[in-house]
Amino acid sequence: xxxxxxxTISVYVANRPGVLARIAQVFARRGFNIDSLVVSPSIDGxxxxxxxxxxGSAEGLEQxxxxxxxxxxxxxxxxxxxxxxxxxxxxxxxxxVDTEQRTEALQICEHFAAKTVDLTEKSMIVMxxxxxxxxxxxxxxxxxxxxxxxxxxxxxxxxxxxxxx
Amino acid sequence: xxxxKMTGGEALVRCLENAGVQYIFGLxxxxxxxxxxxxxxSKIKLILARHEQxxxxxxxxxxxxxxxxxxxxxxxxxxxxxTITGILTAHMDxxxxxxxxxxxxxxxIGKDAFQEADVFGTTxxxxxxxxxxxxTNEIPRVLREAFYIASTGRPGPVLIDxxxxxxxxxxxxxxxxxxxxxxxxxxxxxxxxxxxxxxxSALSKSRRPLILAGHGALLADANEVLxxxxxxxxxxxxxxxxxxxxxxxxxxxxxxxxxxxxxAYANKAVVECDLILSVGSRYDDRIIxxxxxxxxxxxxxxxxxxxxxxxxxxxxxxxxxxxxxxxLDMLLPQxxxxxxxxxxxxxxxxxxxxxxxxxKRGGLKMQHILDVLSEMTKGQAIIVTDVGQHQMWAAQFCxxxxxxxxxxxxxxxTMGYGFPAAVGAYLGNPKRQVWAVVGDGGFQMTMCxxxxxxxxxxxxxxxxxxxxxLGMVRQWQTLFYDDRxxxxxxxxxxxxxxxxxxxxxGKGLTLKRAADIRKVLQKAMDYNEGPCVIDAxxxxxxNLFPMxxxxxxxxxxxxxxxxxxxxxxxxxxxx
Ligand SMILES: Cc1cc2nc3c(=O)[nH]c(=O)nc-3n(C[C@H](O)[C@H](O)[C@H](O)COP(=O)(O)OP(=O)(O)OC[C@H]3O[C@@H](n4cnc5c(N)ncnc54)[C@H](O)[C@@H]3O)c2cc1C
Ligand SMILES: Cc1ncc(C[n+]2csc(CCOP(=O)(O)OP(=O)(O)O)c2C)c(N)n1
Ligand SMILES: [Mg+2]
Numbered sequence: 001x002x003x004x005x006x007x008t009i010s011v012y013v014a015n016r017p018g019v020l021a022r023i024a025q026v027f028a029r030r031g032f033n034i035d036s037l038v039v040s041p042s043i044d045g046x047x048x049x050x051x052x053x054x055x056g057s058a059e060g061l062e063q064x065x066x067x068x069x070x071x072x073x074x075x076x077x078x079x080x081x082x083x084x085x086x087x088x089x090x091x092x093x094x095x096x097v098d099t100e101q102r103t104e105a106l107q108i109c110e111h112f113a114a115k116t117v118d119l120t121e122k123s124m125i126v127m128x129x130x131x132x133x134x135x136x137x138x139x140x141x142x143x144x145x146x147x148x149x150x151x152x153x154x155x156x157x158x159x160x161x162x163x164x165x
Numbered sequence: 166x167x168x169x170k171m172t173g174g175e176a177l178v179r180c181l182e183n184a185g186v187q188y189i190f191g192l193x194x195x196x197x198x199x200x201x202x203x204x205x206x207s208k209i210k211l212i213l214a215r216h217e218q219x220x221x222x223x224x225x226x227x228x229x230x231x232x233x234x235x236x237x238x239x240x241x242x243x244x245x246x247x248t249i250t251g252i253l254t255a256h257m258d259x260x261x262x263x264x265x266x267x268x269x270x271x272x273x274i275g276k277d278a279f280q281e282a283d284v285f286g287t288t289x290x291x292x293x294x295x296x297x298x299x300x301t302n303e304i305p306r307v308l309r310e311a312f313y314i315a316s317t318g319r320p321g322p323v324l325i326d327x328x329x330x331x332x333x334x335x336x337x338x339x340x341x342x343x344x345x346x347x348x349x350x351x352x353x354x355x356x357x358x359x360x361x362x363x364x365x366s367a368l369s370k371s372r373r374p375l376i377l378a379g380h381g382a383l384l385a386d387a388n389e390v391l392x393x394x395x396x397x398x399x400x401x402x403x404x405x406x407x408x409x410x411x412x413x414x415x416x417x418x419x420x421x422x423x424x425x426x427x428x429a430y431a432n433k434a435v436v437e438c439d440l441i442l443s444v445g446s447r448y449d450d451r452i453i454x455x456x457x458x459x460x461x462x463x464x465x466x467x468x469x470x471x472x473x474x475x476x477x478x479x480x481x482x483x484x485x486x487x488x489x490x491x492x493l494d495m496l497l498p499q500x501x502x503x504x505x506x507x508x509x510x511x512x513x514x515x516x517x518x519x520x521x522x523x524x525k526r527g528g529l530k531m532q533h534i535l536d537v538l539s540e541m542t543k544g545q546a547i548i549v550t551d552v553g554q555h556q557m558w559a560a561q562f563c564x565x566x567x568x569x570x571x572x573x574x575x576x577x578x579t580m581g582y583g584f585p586a587a588v589g590a591y592l593g594n595p596k597r598q599v600w601a602v603v604g605d606g607g608f609q610m611t612m613c614x615x616x617x618x619x620x621x622x623x624x625x626x627x628x629x630x631x632x633x634x635l636g637m638v639r640q641w642q643t644l645f646y647d648d649r650x651x652x653x654x655x656x657x658x659x660x661x662x663x664x665x666x667x668x669x670x671g672k673g674l675t676l677k678r679a680a681d682i683r684k685v686l687q688k689a690m691d692y693n694e695g696p697c698v699i700d701a702x703x704x705x706x707x708n709l710f711p712m713x714x715x716x717x718x719x720x721x722x723x724x725x726x727x728x729x730x731x732x733x734x735x736x737x738x739x740x
Binding site for chain 2: 021059063066067071072073
């Protein structure tokens with residue numbers, strides 16, 4: 001009935017002060033945690049695109065989406081299912097690896113089509129893009145080295161084909 | 166003054182005048198000075214309240230009595246925060262209101278400047294929308310948008326926070342700008358005809374239908390089509406607390422209010438109906454009781470302008486989004502008379518068996534006074550209530566016949582609402598007599614507005630139903646906490662009649678005996694120079710029934726006072 005699921009919600013908003021606070025309040029008031037949030041200007045500079053990842057009961061999220069849609073500064077709000085949308089994320093992982101470990105690390109990177117974007121005698125930064133499961137898998141493998149820092153962008157979503165995001 | 170030399174404050178007042186604003190309810194302070202200055206010589210009348218909460222409730226009462234947005238003006242910091250209870254009250258009950266607050270100058274915002282409060286942030290969860298002004302020239306556009314948002318779709322309060330440098334700055338913009346609201350959809354589009362046809366078809370199969378009319382039906386001015394629909398179907402009508410007035414309670418099809426303290430027959434109808442048609446009610450927890458049990462074997466229909474209400478409290482079989490009047494206009498020609506004779510007979514039987522009653526002998530009873538008040542005012546007066554036992558008894562005994570003549574704080578249940586709201590209601594609709602029915606507790610929260618009523622010669626009649634208790638809470642302690650009274654004794658209250666007399670133009674009366682009810686009420690009706698307060702010393706510990714304990718099913722309604730040794734379970738619902 002009330003199964004907890006991850007949702008990726010795209011919100012198209014007017015670029016105005018207070019918009020983010022209003023949206024965050026809709027989640028917080030109902031006890032929903034925001035797992036990730038990406039805000040960026042859209043192609044039309046008057047609007048921004050937000051992608052919000054959150055988990056919770058379908059029922060609770062339905063309420064949240066209806067409430068978000070009511071906000072005067074929100075143009076559109078859609079909960080995207082994975083099969084009809086492209087959902088991607090990027091992560092940067094800083095590893096402490098000496099020259100001896102480097103080859104193995106690079107092999108793992110190659111497998112996941114990750115790139116090294118910085119390299120020193122003692123460390124490297126790996127950039128990986130893809131869906132969240134792929135990122136999780138890659139990061140898990142890289143844990144056998146010392147992970148010094150990890151930064152993930154959070155999900156961005158775009159509807160496939162003619163669908164509007 | 167030439168338009169070229171206008172300040173932002175003057176532009177603001179000009180726009181308010183153009184929007185047809187009659188009254189502004191407020192109280193000044195440093196950050197609001199340019200706006201108050203601009204009101205000098207304006208055709209808008211400033212009603213100076215004694216407390217900003219009072220100003221906000223007056224604006225609310227004005228709005229509920231007229232259907233037009235009420236306007237509040239307060240200064241920054243404490244002035245603005247004092248309006249918050251009023252904003253919550255309006256927000257919970259979908260009342261159109263525009264609240265203007267002064268703010269410190271823009272360069273000082275965020276520095277804990279004198280009387281600075283983040284009012285834009287603080288009020289965010291309590292408003293329909295809000296603005297922090299960013300330039301003098303945008304004031305007219307924002308104001309226009311604010312009135313539009315407050316009064317269209319599902320109404321609500323809109324707040325505009327105005328830094329003092331923008332209200333005092335030179336205005337060089339356009340007084341009639343276009344609105345810029347690409348994301349706002351009031352939801353007033355045409356209803357879905359297919360859904361309306363499905364509802365008509367569901368209705369045609371019903372033998373025990375029940376129409377539940379709420380505040381949304383009032384807001385939509387759907388009273389006439391609702392009456393036509395009920396009479397055509399031969400279907401009984403119950404209303405929520407806030408729907409009172411949308412259907413004449415003297416009508417044979419009227420069942421009065423349903424819910425926690427509704428009539429026994431309305432609640433019996435809820436239990437036994439085979440179809441419930443909600444028109445502009447949000448199925449509040451005070452009417453559904455235990456959600457999983459509510460009308461569980463009936464076809465459930467929900468008509469509302471706000472789709473976010475659908476499925477929120479209970480699941481329904483049909484949802485129809487749209488303005489209540491538009492939906493009913495579409496539905497009316499699609500339905501015919503239903504075979505409801507048996508059903509109406511059953512309900513008439515309940516009306517006879519479980520009437521609203523009380524003992525006329527013994528001490529002075531709230532019910533008795535309200536019964537006489539209803540009889541004397543014949544549904545022609547505006548009745549405004551505060552919150553507590555007196556409110557519920559007024560809802561039961563004061564028969565409401567016309568829209569916008571019953572005003573009460575429902576969703577927030579704000580004590581202190583009644584008297585200032587009555588002042589606002591009178592200013593909005595001075596043709597009707599206005600009664601504020603208040604408790605001794607709630608009245609003391611905003612009775613300072615007696616001064617406002619006196620200065621403005623507002624002849625509101627204030628019926629203080631004085632039981633020397635926070636009665637509603639005392640009742641819960643009696644019923645559910647073994648009568649262990651905690652924090653409910655109102656010892657130390659003033660003589661309300663004497664208090665009223667101490668205001669210039671105020672009148673005070675005292676009512677002690679049942680035999681005097683009619684005489685004292687008549688005296689109050691005859692006094693029209695200013696407010697008249699009746700201090701009615703009623704029985705201290707009378708309990709209010711029927712009652713559905715919070716969280717219990719409607720089936721578990723307690724119709725009469727349980728015997729003294731009968732102990733009730735502590736309620737499971739919240740409030
Ligand atoms: C002490 C106390 C006891 C109470 N006991 C009871 C009780 O026994 N019974 C009772 O009924 N209430 C009771 N209440 C009040 C209760 O808490 C609710 O406030 C009330 O039931 C809500 O009524 P409503 O849904 O009609 O109005 P609102 O809460 O104002 O909701 C209006 C609904 O109409 C919709 N709407 C608005 N405009 C339109 C339109 N143009 N077209 C269509 N829909 C529209 C809105 O979206 C909303 O869903 C009590 C309150 C207090 C303080
Ligand atoms: C501002 C506020 N504080 C507290 C309450 C909780 N409350 C609900 S009814 C009530 C008692 C009201 O007492 P009174 O005004 O004397 O009315 P009575 O119930 O005695 O008729 C209280 C304290 C409230 N509704 N509002
Ligand atoms: Mg009392």
